[in-house]
Amino acid sequence: MNPLELTLGIMTAVGGFVDISELVFAAKAGSTFGYALIWVFAFATIGIIVFSEMSGRVAAVAKQPVFNLMRHRLGLKLGLVTLIASVISSLITCAAEVGGVALILNYLTGAPYLILAVGLTVALIASIWVIPFEWIERSYGLLGLFMVVIAAALVAIHPPWHQIASGFVPQVPKGLTTKELLTFGYFAVAIVSAVMFPYEVYFYSSGGIEEGWSIKDLLTNRLTSIVGMGLGSLLAISILASSAQLFGPTNIDPEIPGTAALQAAIPFGKWGLILALLGMFFAVAGAAVETCLANAYSIAQFFGWKWGRHKKPWEAPRFTITWIALFIAALAIVLTGVDVMTLVEFAILFSILVLPLTYLPLLLLAGDRKFMGQYANGAIAKVLGWFYFAVVGCAAIAALPLYFLTSGGNG
């Protein structure tokens, strides 16, 4: 295990943890319910750690990416349904990320939003084409670390630490009306969905195969998942806590991503604002790249095409055309003028519906001793895996009713 590689992997996971959905829902959750939803972030983070570690382990031991397994374990028909659902979910998520990046760049430059969306899509496509695979994820993830300024801003505003600490204890605030309880439920489901997006597992496991992971990389996989995602989650929790402190008491329910940047501007002024916006820009741009590639991986793996960014683009032509077409499709959605926040809400809804189908074949294969040998799920991974599978199943059932009954969390 190379310590430098490990450090870079962990830092990349930290900087790449936050995407547009987490940015929006963390800020809204904090302003609406104070610190009471912190535990949901922590709870969902354990879930994504469990499944990321599992998917990385399967990639290292069985050399099988998630979608390949899905077709074999779910059968062709159910596998195809899962593929279609996950492509729609990841495409909407990608469109939300592209729109989000354009919005953030608009705050930085003032240039017209739609022109920025077009220019950015071209730049993102060029970056995937030119940059070697391991540096695609790293460069966006590491530059996303500028967002640490928001965690520093939280310290600078002297929040009530005991209340933040008590937010880690599972709770439902007392004295809520039925409507508020439903809204709390909607936020909880949305946070689980935003943290456990299916594209993250597709990208992580396919990335492991791209980088040629083997059994000797299992410790790196485990540490990157646990430490990187754990620290990344603290960044999202910082946004929530700052929002609870700064926005809740002033009647603000953040409606657009730019509001979160104010959290750094209030204690640190212009430089805090610029660093926060830069961090958000790279983190969300990285998420746009990941969602697009994850989608292309899924399609190529399902149909058995040659795939991977470690190959020259012309050596895997159908895979290359797919990821470029997906970026263009995401841009087309943004150019219709649909609101980024609406895209975020749809991405959250679609993703939670796909989550159980994503995690079931992974759980089955990671626990199969014939396939994984001594590296099959142990008792802890089994219990946690099936527990979180049940949780995302319940969340998937509750998502649509909660969305309609609460007007998308707006009461």
Place this chain on the structure above:
Amino acid sequence: MGICILCLAACSSGPSADLQYIKQARSIGAEWALINEQAETHQLTATYVASMHQWLHDGLTTAAQSLSEPDSAYGHEIQALLAEPADAAPETLRGHVNKLKRIEDQLESA
């Protein structure tokens, strides 16, 4: 039965259906006030302020257009907020916010 409830929730009109837009307008007004307050002390870049003003104004316009009863007390208050200049004083904006918040609280307790 469940589908009927969802449809009713999605298709209802009147003040209770407008509540989400009142909340949205109140929040946008409060955010606008905070931005102008920070801008007065030079904490923000001019580009960010201009961009946020534009997005907040768009959001407020959408909220106003989505009301099923625009000719109501809250409809008039949202229009009054929309009529304020981009660099309106934070206190003026918070005046509108407080009125919208009172209407919101009344509707929620009704």
